[in-house]
Amino acid sequence: MSVDQNTIPAMAAGTTVNADNPWPGLLAFRESDQGYFQGRQSETEELLRLVLRERLTVLFGLSGLGKSSLLQAGLFPELRQENIFPVYIRLDFSSKRPDLVAQILTAITREAAAHQIEAPPPTNGETLWEFFHRDANNFWNARNRPVMPLLVFDQFEEIFTLGCLDAQRSTATNALIEQLSDLAECRPPARLKAWLDEHPEEAKAFDFGRHYYEILLGIREDFLPDLETLRPRMPTVALHRMRLRRMNGEAALLAVNHAHHLIDPDVAEQVVRFVAADTREHPLAQLEIEPALLSVVCRELNNHRRKLAEPKITAGLLQGNQELVLADFYERSTADLPPEVRLFIEDHLLTVSGYRDNAALENALNIPGVTQPSIDALVERRLVRREDRGGSQRLELTHDLLVGVVRASRDGRRQREVAEKERFAMLQVQEEEKQTLLKAREEQRLELERVQAHERQERDRRDLRRLRIAIVGFVVLTLAAVLTATWAIIAQRQAKTARDDAIYSQKIAQQEKTVSEQALQSARDNAAKFAASLQVLSSVSNKDVQTAVDSQSASTLLPRVFIQIVNQDDRAYANQIRDRLIAGGVLVLGIQYVPVAAGLTKTDVRYYRRADEPEAQKIVDLLKSAGAAPIAPKYLPGYEDSTKVRQNHFEVWLANGSGSK
Missing domain, CATH: 3.40.50.300 (P-loop containing nucleotide triphosphate hydrolases)
Structure with missing residues (x-):
């Protein structure tokens, strides 16, 4: 199985080594590279x-x-x-x-x-x-x-x-x-x-x-x-x-020091002792070094030198990047492999206390997601060694130098898992509180509707009572008008009869006539009033009171952020960042100190799902408005379907010394 060229960019098949990059990393030296092959x-x-x-x-x-x-x-x-x-x-x-x-x-x-x-x-x-x-x-x-x-x-x-x-x-x-x-x-x-x-x-x-x-x-x-x-x-x-056999320290020094235009002899010896994990200053001839690991470290240091446009690999460059060299190597070696492979490395090739362990290949292949091609890739990339011991093939990390990097990755992952469990529990509490609030609001709405319904019933009863009174009045007026009209008619008839019989008195007859006419006019006026009353009564109607109760949908959960610092001196600055995020409507769950990434030089906002990229950019813009620069969003693959890292989860990693800038 060939090494993924995108995973380890330095391994270009056509350009193994040259004067500016004389170490091939995990590739083999070719015959044309004879001048760069030293120590053997x-x-x-x-x-x-x-x-x-x-x-x-x-x-x-x-x-x-x-x-x-x-x-x-x-x-x-x-x-x-x-x-x-x-x-x-x-x-x-x-x-x-x-x-x-x-x-x-x-x-x-x-x-x-x-x-x-x-x-x-x-x-x-x-x-x-x-x-x-x-x-x-x-x-x-x-x-x-x-x-x-x-x-x-x-x-x-x-x-x-x-x-x-x-x-x-x-x-x-x-x-x-x-x-x-x-x-x-x-x-x-x-x-x-x-x-x-x-x-x-x-x-x-x-x-x-x-x-x-x-x-x-x-x-x-x-x-x-x-x-x-x-x-x-x-x-x-x-x-x-x-x-x-493995190189001794003297041969390894030749392999590093031959590029004297890129590295000084004292720095070359530091590199050799670093790869040999020698902390006691043993004689170089007593050290044992794996050439592949030495080549990886030299190439990584040289790549870092080239990025910084430095003329040589200096002691300061080595001292400041010993962990980063191997951390970058570990990240690139596992980037294109299934997440389960990385879990296998961290959980099965290290003891609980963080020492190098080994596992049977047969057992590894029984772990879901861990396949033979993945194991072959780890072996070819020199991250894992495969050896036959007592008739059984065993897997282990190629070097103790990788233990610290793998342990830091494992511990960071477990801290994130614990934090995620705590966040999940917090979200459950928030969800329960939200449901309680929604239930209370629903009860308030139902109570308001009940009160309003009672008020409508009371208005309807009052309106009905008024209507009944109006009808009674109308009936009384109508009867009065009818009686008046009847009396007037009788009076007219009596007057007519009186004229026929009359010689009684013109004045009395005229008076009776006038009285009759006045009674008739009064009846007409009463009828008009009655008609007007009917018109007024017809305009009276029941009015329904409409109530609008806005139902508030469950609000979208706020973005959830953990702030990670790699230097305790940056905590005050992290508190300022936290206050700025909270003021911008972001839920900040805490500030964590992570010393393993002390070489972090750039602040970034990490997110774990592609769908969260717009929200991550909003957080970046919010931090930039607070003066945090340089800063950019950073997507971490492998968690799209994870049940351990929930959606809308972000981590702000502050660069070392952010508080002093």
Whole structure:
């Protein structure tokens, strides 16, 4: 599994090292990087002597000791001086039916063209033994001198892992092992012998006494038991071996100090002791250093130097960034992996008290979210070491230097989990209080509606009473009008009768007439009044009182913020920030002191869900208005579906010394 180039930016395949960046980090040195490869001179000479003397050589060592770098940048240039043609081979098992022999022949052709070697063309279907033993097959360099091909198999342990994934790959792997065994043991293939028995005239095409080739196998030390299984077919695989060990401090100092234009000797020694975790000033020769970790630290320090535009890596730069170097390395090494992988590292590769521990690979793979590709990535990035102990593969951190960084990450995560539980409990209390308030408001609304309904009933009763009184009055007036009208009519009739009989008195008759006319007019007036009363009564109607009770929706919970400080001197400034946030309508749950991030140089507002980005920007703007600068929002991935970090949760991390700026 290849290392994610986006996760570790320094690992660009085309630019391993140069004068301004002479350490490759986790990549291997190439042959063209020979001038930058230092500290392994004695190992290079020992391996060269073994290769020159033996037909089959095995180089083995633990992961992270630089076997690939030793082969390419150390051994290959020396071999060419001895007229040996090294062919670098990394078998590819990605195809379900890999033709491994064809890959080897293709590698020979490719390397020959790259180094101006005249090589014989391969023939379809022939074995490796046939290719190297044909009488006409010779290799010549540009100076017209014969050269001996050396097949260099890097990471040969993959034939026992990737080469055995399924039946097809196992078949291809067994075929390759059979052909390599014939080469190593100078043994003509059985198929060829049978064919030559039938065609003896073809035997002259082969030189059975010449074995002008060599083989070198590079393999991890924990796969030596698997290599031993090849002894029945390849006995010489157990004879000529070289074990690559960790660098001592003196060799490591050469690996760092060769870039004297970038680092002074005293600082280089500090780097070596830092990687060796030497706190007692032991002699350099007694220290043990893993080259991969040394290269990572040097590259990280150099990257930091380049960002600061400093001419050299200084002691102050190292002193101020020892934790940050490894913290950045840890963050980038786990950034593209599932969150469960990081939890496995922090909870299973450290003891409760914070010391390095180990775990069985089998148990790790039973943890949901932890997969074999993830473990392979951790091993390849040199964050985790995989070793065979008592027949069981164990996983552990590559170095004690990583313990502090991993422990700080674990402790910070657990503090956040505790804080989140407390916030969740607080939110539950707030939710209960809100529901209680809403219930009280609902009861008030219902009580108000009841009172208003009672008032409406009272008004209706009063209006009905007034209506009844009006009706009674109307009836009385009507009766009065009717009686008056009736009396007037009777009076008219009597007057008429009186005229017919009358000679009684003109004056009395005229008076009676006048009285009658006045009575009639009075009746008409009463009728008009009655009609007016009816009109007034018709305009009287019940009026309903409408009440509007605004129902207030549950208010959106306020943004919840924790303020993190890395320096106790910044607490007063943090209190000012807290007051400003509260005044801006933000819920501040507390101020926490986190000394592990003492190198923090920029204030940021961290949020855990993409949906919270607008609110995070509002908090940034609020802090900027309070004079906090520089500041920016920072998204932390891996928590989108987390049940431990709730939505609308933010953390304000104040840069070291914010209070004094």
